[in-house]
Amino acid sequence: MGSRRAAGGRRKKASAAVVGTVAAVVVAGAGFGAWALYDGGGDDGTGRGGSAAPEKRAKTGPVTAAEVTATAQRFLTAWQRGDVPAAAAATDDPEAATALLTGYAKDARVKAPVLTPGAPVGAKVPFAVKATVTWKDTAKPLAYDSALTVVRRAGDGEPRVDWHAAVVHPALRDGDKLVTGESGTPPVKALDRSGGEITAAKYPSLGTVLDGLRAKYGKKAGGAAGIELRVVRHEEGGDDDGKGAKGGEAGEAADKTLLELRPGTPGTVKTTLDPALQAAAEEQVEGKADASVVLLRASTGEILAIANGGHGFNTAFQGSLAPGSTMKVVTSSLLIEKKLASIDKPHPCPKYVSYGGWKFQNDDKFEIKDGTFLASFARSCNTAFISQAGKLKDDDLTRQAQQVFGLGRDDWAIGVPSFDGAVPVQSAAQKAASLIGQGGVRMNPLNMASVAATVKTGTFHQPYLVSPKVDGRALATASRAMSPATLSQLRRLMAYTAASGTAAEAMAGVGGDVGAKTGSAEVDGQDKPNGWFTAYRDDLASAGVVQRGGHGGDTAGPIVAALLKRG
Structure with missing residues (x-):
């Protein structure tokens, strides 16, 4: 039932950018001793030089420490001395490596790099780069750290550098270029x-x-x-x-x-960020590399704070993750509208339910006997939602997410790159999984904060970081709103969950008009699920995720609650 965040396939791209003429010096590094430069004669791509070796059985098994050291030495020595063919031959993608390493001097104008390796950690070798970047009569020093990984080449099993653009500079993704010159856009x-x-x-x-x-x-x-x-x-x-x-x-x-x-x-x-709330958001994710959070003004969509632990990829705006049970807010609105659930009426919550060939269960296999839909929502009962899958059309959840909550239409324009969610039309078991935020459903904290804001105000307001008045862009709008009766029930569901359900511990002490929903999203290959939490308090709405964190109420919940209190 778990689903994984979409990941790009392995690249082998022919992209331009990075690395060139170098000084021939001896490189020394912890764990390597002194490296002597090769004489450059007749390398056959195996690092031995001379004629091709007789055909032999392909090497298998993990690369050895000696192979890691020798391969890294061969690559870094050749790169440093400007021998692009030899450096590229030490990788598992010589064509892409040649393009990048050639462009390093030509396009990026990086001169005389000095590469200093550190001690290997398994198959990974960190190294430091010091060089000079020149432009006409201007020159400035450049220093950064990078790393390479040694793998066995497909076919013969020879050790080679696993080629990615990030080997040349950690800010590069496969297909990117490094360029020095007049910037394309002013600061x-x-x-x-x-x-x-x-x-x-x-x-x-x-x-x-x-x-x-x-x-x-x-x-x-x-x-x-x-x-x-x-x-x-x-x-x-x-x-x-x-x-x-x-x-x-x-x-x-x-x-x-x-x-x-x-x-x-x-x-x-000028942005919509609130300096005090932004500082609070930074404080909440500090030291939590996989935590992300967003805080909105519900009535307008203004983004007041956004923070990502680790300070790398902007998961808060651009993440594409299964939202788990926080998606039950959207699903509940659908079930209530379809008269398949009502807050105070009996609703099934068995230990197990099967649909489309899959057997679904609740966390710790709990069940609620003779319970209502309110009890099922507050305790986050999976089977209460899965049990209704057969009564829904394949596109019902997609239409609800798009028409009422403004999700998954590729039309948000917040002022910087963002992802506005995905709720694809699915059938059979995947349709059932989508009802509980798994399957093909993908969201990020910005999306789920917007869901909470829509419940609070009754109308979708597209989030934005820069006012549309700055550039006259149009904001996305919903094609319809929930009925007053549906909205009233949805608010009661979230309010009860914040007071007495799975969100109660995190929301303790958050006063005002409040509502919340927890979530845990299983991901293939992870020991712990991603923890989600979305909530509102008066005119503030927030959502957060802690990847590999476990239950959302324990991980993302305190982060979101802290921001709502500060607001």
Whole structure:
């Protein structure tokens, strides 16, 4: 019943970008001793030189420590001395490696890199890079850390560097390029709603958000471009208008500046972020690498805070994860409208229920005898929802999510790249799993905070980070609202869950008009599920996820509740 976050296939791309002329020096590193440079003669791609060896049986099993050391040495030594063919031959994708390593000097203008390896950890070898980036009469030092992994090459089992663009620089994704020159877009000075400047140093979670603001508004905000070393992202569809990419994928990441050689003149962009709440959000995810949270003003959709632990991928806006039982908010609205459930009427919650060839169960195999739908929702009974699958059309949940909650239509324009959820039409067992936020359903904290906001206000308000008045863009709207009777029951369900259900412990002490829903989403290969929590308090709505965290009430719940209290 578990479902996994969609992941891209293994690449082998022919992308341009990164690495060139180098000084021939001896490299030393912890765990390696001193490395002597090869003489460059007749490498046959095996690192032995000379004629091809006689045909032999392919090597199998994990790479050995000696193979890791020798392969890393061969690759890093060749890269450092500017021998691109030899460095590429030490990888499992020479064509892609050649393009990247050639572009490092030509396009990125990175000169004389010095590569210092660290001690291997299994098959992984960290290394430090120090180099100089030049542009006409300007030069600046460049320093960063990267890593490579040694694997067995398909076919003969020879050890090779597992080639990804991130080997060259950790900010690169496969297909990206490194370029030094006049920046494509001027820098921006981002402001919070009070007029204070937003920086990544002040708010570490906002690095990707600032990149997105620059990509969207750099040319519109009146700034002038500077000279930079930057990552130019590979385009895989979608655009830079802040909408999620087509086909149910997360929105494209923006280009990223790595080094500024000559500063540009920034334009100014004002956001909806609240400085105190943003600081609180950063505090809540600090030290929690897999935690993400979003806080909205329910009545307008203004995003007041967004934070991601680990400060890498923007899961809060662009994540594509099964939302687990928080999706039962949407499903409940559907069942109530279809008169398949009513808050105070009896509703089945057995230990097990089968549908479409799958056997579903509740957490710890509990059951509620002679219970109501209110009891099933508050305790998050899976079988209470699965039992109704046969009475629903395959597209009912999709239509409900799109028409009432504004989800899964690829039309949100929040001001930076985002993903507005996916609720695909499914049948049989997958349809049943979708009712409890598994199957093909995909969401992120921004989406689920919006769901809570829609329940609180009765109407979908598309979230946004930059006011549409800045650039005249249109915000997404819902095609219909829930009936007053459905909305009333849905609010009672969430209020009771916050007071006496699975969300009660986290929501203790959160006063005002409140409602909440917990969730745990199983993921194949994970020991613990992803923990979800969505809630509202008066005019605030929030949602969070802690990946591999376990029960949402114990993990994401305290994060969300803390922000609602601060608001």
